[in-house]
Amino acid sequence: MSDIDVKMTINGQEIEAKADPRTLLIHFLREDQNLTGAHIGCDTSHCGACTVDIDGKSVKSCTVFVGQANGSDITTIEGIAHPDGTLHAIQEAFRQNHGLQCGFCTPGMITRAYRLLQENPTPTETEIRYGISGNLCRCTGYQNIVKSIMAASRELSLKEAAE
Amino acid sequence: MIPGSFDYHRPSSIGDAIGLMSSLGDDAMIVAGGHSLIPMMKLRMALPEHLVDLQDVQSLKSISIENSQITLGAMVTQAELITSEELHEICPLLREAALQIADPQVRYVGTIGGNVANGDPANDMPAIMQTLNASFTLVGPNGERSVAARDFYQGAYYTTREDGEILSSIHLDAPTSGHGSAYEKQKRKIGDYATAAAAVVLTLSGGTCATASIGLTNLSETPLWAEEAASILVGSSLDRETIKAAAAAAKAITNPAEDGRGPIEFRKHVAGIMVERAIAKAHSRAR
Numbered sequence: 535m536s537d538i539d540v541k542m543t544i545n546g547q548e549i550e551a552k553a554d555p556r557t558l559l560i561h562f563l564r565e566d567q568n569l570t571g572a573h574i575g576c577d578t579s580h581c582g583a584c585t586v587d588i589d590g591k592s593v594k595s596c597t598v599f600v601g602q603a604n605g606s607d608i609t610t611i612e613g614i615a616h617p618d619g620t621l622h623a624i625q626e627a628f629r630q631n632h633g634l635q636c637g638f639c640t641p642g643m644i645t646r647a648y649r650l651l652q653e654n655p656t657p658t659e660t661e662i663r664y665g666i667s668g669n670l671c672r673c674t675g676y677q678n679i680v681k682s683i684m685a686a687s688r689e690l691s692l693k694e695a696a697e
Numbered sequence: 698m699i700p701g702s703f704d705y706h707r708p709s710s711i712g713d714a715i716g717l718m719s720s721l722g723d724d725a726m727i728v729a730g731g732h733s734l735i736p737m738m739k740l741r742m743a744l745p746e747h748l749v750d751l752q753d754v755q756s757l758k759s760i761s762i763e764n765s766q767i768t769l770g771a772m773v774t775q776a777e778l779i780t781s782e783e784l785h786e787i788c789p790l791l792r793e794a795a796l797q798i799a800d801p802q803v804r805y806v807g808t809i810g811g812n813v814a815n816g817d818p819a820n821d822m823p824a825i826m827q828t829l830n831a832s833f834t835l836v837g838p839n840g841e842r843s844v845a846a847r848d849f850y851q852g853a854y855y856t857t858r859e860d861g862e863i864l865s866s867i868h869l870d871a872p873t874s875g876h877g878s879a880y881e882k883q884k885r886k887i888g889d890y891a892t893a894a895a896a897v898v899l900t901l902s903g904g905t906c907a908t909a910s911i912g913l914t915n916l917s918e919t920p921l922w923a924e925e926a927a928s929i930l931v932g933s934s935l936d937r938e939t940i941k942a943a944a945a946a947a948k949a950i951t952n953p954a955e956d957g958r959g960p961i962e963f964r965k966h967v968a969g970i971m972v973e974r975a976i977a978k979a980h981s982r983a984r
Contacts, residue, residue, distance in 0.1 A: 535702040535703060535704055536704060555703055555704060556699065556700050556702050556703060579735075579736060579802075580888060585802060591776070591806070592802045594803070597736065597806075598735070601705040601707070602752065604707075667800045668888065
């Protein structure tokens, strides 16, 4: 089986690599690109810990082959904060609202919330719950995660209004 | 979990894809969104030597509506189906059903073509397509043919699609304006397959049911089109007794497996309830 050449943009940086076609995107990100923010939870496309943003879609990277992502523009949790290192409003909201306990699901939760708020900047609580229904958290009971996303939505709307 | 090794191909036209499938033979498989196939490959229950990815075949990606005729390209994702206002306007059943499939991440990637072609009896769209009397276009080395959704499914993961053929599009007529439809799905949690699910499309004429169609998901080796159950509704006022009788007729053709979703009797029982609820909801939505 022959390796394939892949080229993609990850967190704004263009990368080129050779890869075995059976490499899953999550393994490529974590092991070849040293981007260990996205986690492997269930490895069966249920838990959402491996969620990354591909071409404007939230995707479970444990269920995508690296070749399928060839040519795409990917944002992982490492690319969410501002270039100067200050936290994104969603990250800050998770911090302020105790939106995590063990933190294992958090990269997936934040990456998913990032896309959700782009598509629907002012979601209701129900819309948030449906919006993150592909992300499992075994600690929080979701209460503070939902609260964090609500807070981030308000913060981002205020910022937009000020601009 | 690491899948077995394979060579990866990404043709840019349907012709090239069919050519590849012919030349690569039995060991090649088509991948659309991959959210059914890749988990099977990780379990080594699917071991293709070649994967032919259709993502660059632009001709498979459009939703087109002319008059009331709907054509869905096989590579249209569930998310695209959900966000199409034009489609929702004339056939709201599609959005209602698609929103009950898996979760947002899976719907961004999962395609309508994959959902109907795979032949998994737990998939939701096959019964929807049977209810709407859709037909599937299959393209292969010997040209193109059309198969009715009601004739397409032969067993679990076994359909009339031949090796080397690609399901390229789905065609259906939007139900008559004023129709009512509903998809009721009982599942243990978000993202789960149905314990039982029922789709109903019906039209009314002066208070009585003029036409009806009922489809059932995950209650047999194939999706089920409950023809007799629907015929019981036609001509009635959709009163409680008639709805009960139709639900009983639908239940009678089910043959669910006993699994984590419950024993056979329970799943049949839930099937009846889903049919009753879907009829009542479709009725309330019909004009």
